[in-house]
Amino acid sequence: MHHGAVVRRSEGRLRGAARAVVVVAVVALGAAVFAQPRGEAPAVLFEGARLIFGDATPSIDAGAFLVQNGQIRAVGARGAITAPPAARRVDLSGKTVMPAMVNVHVHIGYEAYTTWGAPHHTPDNVLDHLQREAFYGVAATTSVGSSPTGQMLEFQRDQRAGKYALAARLLFMPGIAPPNGGPDHILREATNELHVVNEVTTAAEARTAVRRMATQGIGHVKMWVDDRNGTYPKLAPETVRAIVSEAHAQKMLVHAHAIQLADQKAVLRAGADVLVHMVQRQPLDDEFLALVTKARPYWATVIGLGDPTALCTPDPFFEQAMPASVTARIRATIERQPLVPSCGPLPATAVERERQMAINFPKMLLAGAQVVLATDTGIHPGHTFGSGEHVELARWVQLGMTPAEAIVAATSRPAALMGLTDLGTLAVGKRASFVVLEANPLDDIKNTRRIADVYLDGVRVDRAALQARFTREQRDPR
Numbered sequence: 001m002h003h004g005a006v007v008r009r010s011e012g013r014l015r016g017a018a019r020a021v022v023v024v025a026v027v028a029l030g031a032a033v034f035a036q037p038r039g040e041a042p043a044v045l046f047e048g049a050r051l052i053f054g055d056a057t058p059s060i061d062a063g064a065f066l067v068q069n070g071q072i073r074a075v076g077a078r079g080a081i082t083a084p085p086a087a088r089r090v091d092l093s094g095k096t097v098m099p100a101m102v103n104v105h106v107h108i109g110y111e112a113y114t115t116w117g118a119p120h121h122t123p124d125n126v127l128d129h130l131q132r133e134a135f136y137g138v139a140a141t142t143s144v145g146s147s148p149t150g151q152m153l154e155f156q157r158d159q160r161a162g163k164y165a166l167a168a169r170l171l172f173m174p175g176i177a178p179p180n181g182g183p184d185h186i187l188r189e190a191t192n193e194l195h196v197v198n199e200v201t202t203a204a205e206a207r208t209a210v211r212r213m214a215t216q217g218i219g220h221v222k223m224w225v226d227d228r229n230g231t232y233p234k235l236a237p238e239t240v241r242a243i244v245s246e247a248h249a250q251k252m253l254v255h256a257h258a259i260q261l262a263d264q265k266a267v268l269r270a271g272a273d274v275l276v277h278m279v280q281r282q283p284l285d286d287e288f289l290a291l292v293t294k295a296r297p298y299w300a301t302v303i304g305l306g307d308p309t310a311l312c313t314p315d316p317f318f319e320q321a322m323p324a325s326v327t328a329r330i331r332a333t334i335e336r337q338p339l340v341p342s343c344g345p346l347p348a349t350a351v352e353r354e355r356q357m358a359i360n361f362p363k364m365l366l367a368g369a370q371v372v373l374a375t376d377t378g379i380h381p382g383h384t385f386g387s388g389e390h391v392e393l394a395r396w397v398q399l400g401m402t403p404a405e406a407i408v409a410a411t412s413r414p415a416a417l418m419g420l421t422d423l424g425t426l427a428v429g430k431r432a433s434f435v436v437l438e439a440n441p442l443d444d445i446k447n448t449r450r451i452a453d454v455y456l457d458g459v460r461v462d463r464a465a466l467q468a469r470f471t472r473e474q475r476d477p478r
Contacts, residue, residue: 040068040069041068041069041458042068042086042087042088043066043067043068043073043083043084043086043087043088044066044067044068044087044088044089044090044458045064045065045066045067045081045083045087045088045089045090046064046065046066046067046090046092046097047063047064047078047081047090047091047092047093048062048063048064048078048091048092048093048094048095049062049063049092049094049095049096049097049436050062050063050095050096050440051063051075051096051097051426052096052097052098052099052404052407052426052441052442053099053425053426053427054099054407054408054411054412054424054425054426055408055411055412055424055425056408057425059442060076060077062077062078062093063077063078063097064076064077064078064079064080064081065081065097065426065432066081066083066087067432067455067458068458069458070431070432070457070458070459071429071430071431071432071458072426072427072428072429072430072431072432073428074428075426075427075428092436095436095437095438095452096437096438096439096440096441097426097434097435097436097437098407098411098426098434098435098437098441098448099139099411099412099423099424099425099426099430099433099434099435100137100138100139100411100423100433100434100435100454100455100456101137101138101139101373101389101410101411101414101435102138102139102140102141102373102410102411102414102415102418102420102423102424103133103138103140103141103142103373103374103375103389103414104142104144104274104298104300104372104373104374104414104417104418105142105144105255105276105300105302105374105375105376106129106141106144106374106375106376106377106378106385107143107144107145107146107147107183107187107376107377107378107379108126108129108130108141108143108146108147108170108172108378108385109122109125109126109129109143109147109378110146110187110190110378110379111129111377111378111379111384111385112125113322113326113329113330113381113384114326114329114330114381116186116187116190116378116379117189117190118189118190118191118193118194120190121147121148121151121190121194123151123155123158123164126155126170127164127165127167129141129378129385130167130168130169130170130385131165131166131167131168131466132321132384132385132386132466132470133167133168133385133386133389134166134167134168134386134454134456134461134466135321135386135454135461135463135466135467135470136321136385136386136387136389136390136451136454137389137435137448137451137454138168138389139168139169139423139431139433139456140168140169140170140171140415140418140420140423141168141169141170141171141385142172142173142220142418143170143171143172143173143378144172144173144175144222144255144276145173145174145175145176145182145183145196145197145222145224145255145257146175146183146187146191146196146197146378147172147196148194148195148196149172149174149196149213149216149218152170152172153216155170156170156172166456166459166461166462167456168456169420169423171418173218173219173220173221173255174196174197174198174209174213174218174221174222175196175197175198175221175222175223175224176197176198176199176200176206176209176210176221176222176223176224176235176243177197177198177199177200177223177224177235178199178200178201178233178234178235178239179199179201179233180232180233181199181224181226181227181232181233181234181235182197182199182224182232183197183224184379186379186380187379200235200239201239202239203236203238203239203241203242204242206239206242206243206246207242207243207246210243210246210247210250210252211246211250213250213252214250214251214252218252219251219252219253219419220252220253220254220255220418221243221247221252221253221254221255222254222255222256222257222276223235223240223254223256223257223272224257225240225256225257225258225263225266225267226257226258226260226263234263237270240256240266240267240270241270243270244267244272245270245271248271253273253274253417254271254272254273254274255272255273255274255276255300256270256272256274256275256276257276257277258275258276258277259277259278259279259280260279260280260282261279261282261284261285261288264279264288265287265288265291268288268291268292268295268297269291271295272297273297273298274297274298274299274300274372274417275297275298275299275300275369276300276302276374277300277301277302278301278302278303278357278360278361278364279360280353281349281352281353281356282356283356283360284359284360284363284364289363289364289367290367292364292367292368292369293367293368296368296369296370297369297370298369298370298371298372298413298417299364299369299370299371299372300372300373300374301361301371301374301392301395302374302375302376302392303357303361303392303395303396303399304375304383304388304391304392304394304395312331317387317390317449318382318384318387320467320470320471321384321386321387321467321470321471322384322470322471323470323471323472323473324471324473325473330381330382331382357399358399361396361399361400362400365400370409371396371401371405371409371413372409372413372414372417373389373392373393373409373410373414374392374414375388375389375391375392376388389410390446390448390449392410393406393407393445393448394445394446396409396445397445403441403442403443403444403445404442406445407441407442407448411424411425412424412425431456431457431458432455432457432458433456433457434454434455435448435451435453435454435455436451436452436453436455437450437451437452438450438451438452451463
């Protein structure tokens with residue numbers, strides 16, 4: 001059994017045990033008075049908020065949880081937890097708390113909002129993007145296939161060592177494509193300049209590339225299986241199979257970019273763990289749905305990519321993290337972006353895409369596809385780091401998910417996929433990375449945008465300071 005199956009089975013066991021979490025937390029940790037060990041930070045008791053756990057555990061209308069040294073030590077109903085005498089208390093009555101989100105698919109580092117390029121890909125710009133994710137309630141985000149491996153490994157080491165300011169945790173994975181294939185036209189020039197994509201033409205070359213990643217401790221790989229409407233070369237079927245089989249032999253998971261029905265069938269037959277994107281403008285046939293039911297792949301939908309909402313009308317949620325001049329430039333570029341619909345009536349092709357999406361999305365859910373949060377941010381104006389996650393959640397619910405299902409797909413499930421055992425739920429032993437909301441997203445998923453506070457590893461994100469920096473007019477968008 002390869003790692004993907006282990007992750008999925010573990011996720012199921014966790015869901016099955018979820019209802020015991022609150023009881024165990026209170027019995028094991030909440031009933032005793034904490035002795036304050038020397039050198040430990042003072043505990044903080046957050047109480048009164050509605051708690052949304054991020055998994056199948058029913059929410060609590062008036063809950064409490066104890067945080068110490070960045071970790072959740074107890075969680076349960078308000079009044080059921082005995083805090084240490086020196087604990088600070090934070091009253092969250094009337095608010096809702098949910099786990100911070102985990103994003104499994106972005107393209108970090110290249111974006112300056114109206115321009116993209118290799119010169120932008122610096123540690124400072126990567127940090128800026130991660131801080132924007134944190135500002136909007138994201139605990140970890142994954143750069144997929146387009147970032148330089150050496151630079152990303154170094155950034156991860158430095159972030160773990162505490163070199164950088166508080167931000168979302170960086171995850172990344174390398175990518176594999178044929179020469180002159182892979183990323184779209186926006187990114188390909190930059191990724192070619194930095195020699196980012198592992199270019200292969202044979203199965204043997206693919207296996208060598210995957211083994212090299214494994215020796216670097218990398219657990220995920222992306223492959224592009226897409227000819228971009230006949231304009232790109234595409235990985236040969238035997239090479240696709242070699243990538244998957246070698247990755248599984250190395251205990252790695254495979255994320256497959258594919259948008260045509262035949263290509264998604266091919267990558268599922270090969271054993272890919274994650275489907276990236278929806279099938280475009282094609283009905284899903286019984287053969288494909290049977291493959292989905294058998295494999296139960298993770299599904300990185302990327303539905304919100306190109307959504308013009310933030311571009312076409314004033315949107316304070318989007319605009320709060322941009323200088324006014326940058327917002328204006330983004331709106332001015334919309335007509336020049338081939339994948340972003342205009343602000344007028346949708347063209348016939350876009351109408352057909354929406355119609356087919358409304359049919360295909362619920363079919364994928366019924367077949368057993370496991371939706372995970374993925375935004376593809378970093379390549380299109382107006383679909384930016386942090387705010388794009390909330391667009392994705394709203395699109396899921398618009399297409400038939402319940403708000404509770406959407407929250408699971410944005411928290412515990414992507415955390416399980418990425419092996420983040422310390423994130424994704426409000427549970428004892430997890431990192432205290434959570435979002436405080438002014439309203440209940442179970443009533444309206446757009447209430448995830450009503451952010452009062454964000455905490456990462458128990459530390460409150462200074463959103464006001466970040467916003468002041470994000471909106472400061474500069475010579476360059478950075």
